[in-house]
Amino acid sequence: MGLWQWIDGWPVYRQLTGDDALGRGSAARSRGTERLSARTERADRVVRSVCPYCAVGCGQKVYVKDEKVIQIEGDPDSPISRGRLCPKGAASKQLVTGPGRISAVLHRPPHGTGWERIPLDRAMDMIADRVVATRRQTWQDTHHGVPVRRTLGIASLGGATLDNEENYLMKKLYTALGAIQIENQARI
């Protein structure tokens, strides 16, 4: 930084020499202010998304910087929402980056009094074992003599923030397993 730049950066100098004699405007601008820019301008990318709360389906733009979500706001292009969001939609960033989100698998053994952390692949393997065993144990080839090929031992209740593709895989896998008590918030 040159001397003149340094002097020019001094508010009182600007106040005395510029048009802002009272030092209430241009002369009072701080370095922080000069450096200020909207963080959305610095985003590495902007990703098109949809609000996960109600079913209006407001468009969202997700701003990403250094592989972190730095801002979520309404998508003005959307013919549904015209860029607007409700308080929940406006809080979406806190939903995805805020406190309380769990990022580790937790396991509570039968009769256990606390959580234990277990690796994800082990949890997947254990769950698969439980499914196979319960299915065997509760399988019904027939019901009152009529073929049913099913299990009433396994049930599922899904939320309605699941993607269509997720619901599709769920129904497909459960049906192949013979599990029929497959339900969703959509009934509730």
Added chain:
Amino acid sequence: MTSDRNRLSGPLADPTADAGYPDTHPPRMGFFTDTSVCIGCKACQVACKEWNLVPAETGELDLLGQSFDNTGALSANNWRHVAFIEQTVTPDRPPVDLGMPAIGPPAGDASDAGDGQVRWLMSSDVCKHCTHAACLDVCPTGSLFRTEFGTVVVQEDICNGCGYCVPACPYGVIDIRPGDGRAFKCTLCYDRLGAGREPACAQACPTDSIQFGPLEELRERADLRVTELHERGVDEARLYGRDPQDGVGGDGAFFLLLDEPEVYGLPPDPVVTTRDLPSMWRHAATAAVGVAVSVALSFLERGALERRKP
């Protein structure tokens, strides 16, 4: 140099130019909050906090009982605040503000109250970005300043937390953040404006109750809106903070209200608290000896003012 330069009160056509910005500065930007379409959703409050990274106040969660308002007032951590006012309206009488009953059911004959219709007013309050901003005028550090958009913003890298701005604000907007010590308030999303974007609250507002734009345009739009509402029989519609002749020289953020300002918790006749500052300072200069240290400091900081007096 125009004759009204550097005034602390009265009409002022271009506060931005007055603050030393060249003629090429952008038009003065502001908010017009039309409460007749406010649904009280509080999206503005959340969008503001998300954008400006304003802390949540979850340490002291409590129901306020002021209808659906659990924020209470504008503060360092609430730069937007939606007020909820429940009223009963009877055809022959003006609306009665119910307030919120403190203890037990409200006084009066319940069956009588049952005849009225309920009216629920909602309004999103915000910093007014006054034409004559006392907070800015009293700020000894130059932290509070007027931007090229004519808005009033705290520069957090300068603010030393002296708190002079807090009692100076005629609306009770600016506030010291507990645990931080500095003053905070709405910046009208100064950073977003620099990027050509609208403030977060205005963008989020579902019903366009919060409108952002050049103040001149907003004033025209607001005038039309009031006329339109009057034609529809909404006689109580009125503008608040629109008038450049008022005690703060008009607000950069003004409102269309459906009742008296007091009903919404707004001062009916706000006056810039530094209106009489120049004459006070003249008297103070005459009797300079014994002036409190704080006043002296203020004097040095604003010395330029006195030098320019005729």
Added chain:
Amino acid sequence: MAECHPVGFQWVVEARERGATIIHVDPRFTRTSALADVHVPLRAGTDIAFLGALINHVLSNDKDFREYVVAYTNAPAILREDFADTEDLDGLFSGFDPDSHHYETTSWMYEGARASAAAGDRDRWPASGDEGGPGAADRQHGGGELRETGRAHSYGAGGPALSGKPAMDPTLRHPRCVYQVLKRHFARYTPELVEDVCGVPRELFTRVADAITANSGRERTTALCYSVGWTQHTVGVQYIRTAAILQALLGNIGRPGGGILALRGHASIQGSTDVPTLYDLLPGYIPMPHAHQHQDLDAFVAADAGTTGFWGNMRAYVVSLLKAWWGEAADEENDYRFDWLPRLTGDHGTYRTVLNQLSGECKGYFLVGENPAVGSANSKLQRLGLANLDWLVVRDLRLIESATFWQDGPEIETGELRTEEIPTEVFFLPAAAHTEKDGSFTNTQRLLQWHHAAVEPPGDARSDLWFYHHLGRIIREKLAGSTDPRDRPLLDLTWDYPTSGPLAEPSADAVLAEINGHGQDGQPLSSFTQLRDDGSTSCGVWIYCGVRADGHNRAANRRPRDEQSRVAPDWGWAWPANRRILYNRASADPEGRPWSERKRYVWWDAEQGRWTGEDVPDCEADKPPDYRPPPGARAQDALAGTDPFIMQSDGRAWLFAPAGLADGPLPAHYEPYESPVDNPLYGQQTNPALQAYDHPANRYHPAGSEVYPYAFTTYRLTEHHTAGGMSRTLPYLSELQPEFFCEVSPELAAERGLEHLGWATITTARTAVEARVLVTERIRPLRIRGRTIHQVGLPYHWGPNGLSKGDAANELLSVVLDPNVRIQESKAATCDIQPGRRPRGPALRAHVAAYRRRAGLNEDEGTPPGAGEGQR
């Protein structure tokens, strides 16, 4: 709508600014009421009386849109002689069997037509819980009787099937034509009755009736918007039916500015119904097959599909689905593996499942973004079920109550459960958020919108697509080489989705491609009309066929609104066929001309020989209005060019439903199962076919109980979302509505000594909860037949976990269901309210037990003595 769908409400505000009249009918005064022209407070659970009176107003004053009604509805159809109405049978329709609480529906049919076997002779099976014998933990209503399987959900994309043509009287004068039957049925639904049932002054009713009829017809349309305030009732389906009758009479269906618009409450709750994770449905509203009746695919299709209308192609839809699931393993020889679909034998809904958990039959449970421990009716029943499992998998963003019930659930405090004694093994698997995965949501207007992954999920968090893909992969690996025939459906399942990235995330686009379907050449299909029943096409969800036409993901279409028409066809993709208004053929008159220039939408262009307009026409684009089906025509070819309701087998809107409903061909006002008053219309107090589950943890109140004297209703607030898992955990939302409260009128506050901001204890036979009190004029006492009826308002967002805490309102509700779709009655029940905090620990149980005793509810017996109504 302003309260729960604020961004959608912008369009209502805009309409109001352009002169529309906004009417808000709701027990409480909400943010919507604040901006409405008229607010109509009514007693919760009485909307059929209100809407029925509007229908009566339309019919008695000849306010119907007659040309529309004659041409596009079944008003002219003539009913059988043996049909008897509720007016004849004091609240029952013909065909009711009082022993089974079940309707035999043959007499509801049109004269000269018959319903397909499925509708007329439905599957009846012992409820699975009855297999436990006399010692079964619960008593289903009606004891060990045969129960009927809910079927109405499968009409989500069209009505049930009929065959044959009904006799018609276009003059609408025949005494047995639907129009005349309707008139008689609703004749006693008068403004005076509205006053007596709903507590709505007749002047206010008249104002609404005048506004609606003045804004319907050739030049104008009226839209009805609803949410679960209409559906969460023991008569929920009939609420919507009543609205449909009104809108069809007024000509408000299939036209711009009209319709009955469901404002659904979750991002893809419509998608969860279309691509169902529902027990009674296969993708695209194909019913799940039932045991016994459907021996093979042909029998299944013959029973469930009509031969006319688009459902006439059901075999093509089913075969294409089976090909999508089992690929090469499914062929004509093996009936496309139709026998690999597991079979239903009754009610397998979520509440039934909980009873099966309590009885020990259901041992493993997946909760995937759902929180029944506070989000489902009778939360305690839900938790007792969770506490009796072998294993439970919870997938969510945060530690919701359903994951921690064993640690800190209310039953631990009351001593009903001890952590060490709960056998349930619990897996909590963190889920990916919407910003961390690709996929599509289907919004409330059937619009599929793709969301793109922005970042990777944190730590072990994964998408549900990842979870199910890899769970299936691991299970298949474990079973590889099995010769057990029960494992064949798993091993032959098409399950080769490509994965990518460090997490091996399966491709959501590949799943969408399977949903869209392809032909024998592997090329993506562009329309469900291309589907064939010979195994040459594969399609996972027939109604979504075309979403990926030409291999282009149309759900990701994002042409800015300013660059396209108001219909915005290039933003997302709507099923079916990117149609934005269903049944839009009805926006033109029978000759194919717009009813009016103001309301033009699609119309017949005779020169081009095509339907044209702003939207994709909801009929074959080249079918002229003067097309008449030749004898023996099938499927859509059997519908005339004047039939707009192409999913119905007769192409018409049904004012009267000759088949498909479990509780009557017409709506009738029945009181909520728990009501403060008697039904003034009929001797029949409640829906005769409703489903109740008598269980020690699910006791019901008698009607008019003095112990539980007040009505209550549950609802949402703008600041929170459903049971709170996605909102109570967020600081910015929690501070806006920091705790559970109840809303009461000043009059009720005075009656019970409730103090503003003080505490109240609200008690039902299920349990008691405590809430802070908001005394507000927005809740109004209603005058009903000389009595004051008080209503308590309860937002249901809370639970013990999270930042903003409180008791869950759902604790108070019983499980009692609509018989058609098995939705619970959450919107109207009874309670007591007293000042002060609720008792803690075992004292809470004693408190609830004391109430039950006073109400005469024996601890061991389910049905209250003197509750008496035969149907209860």
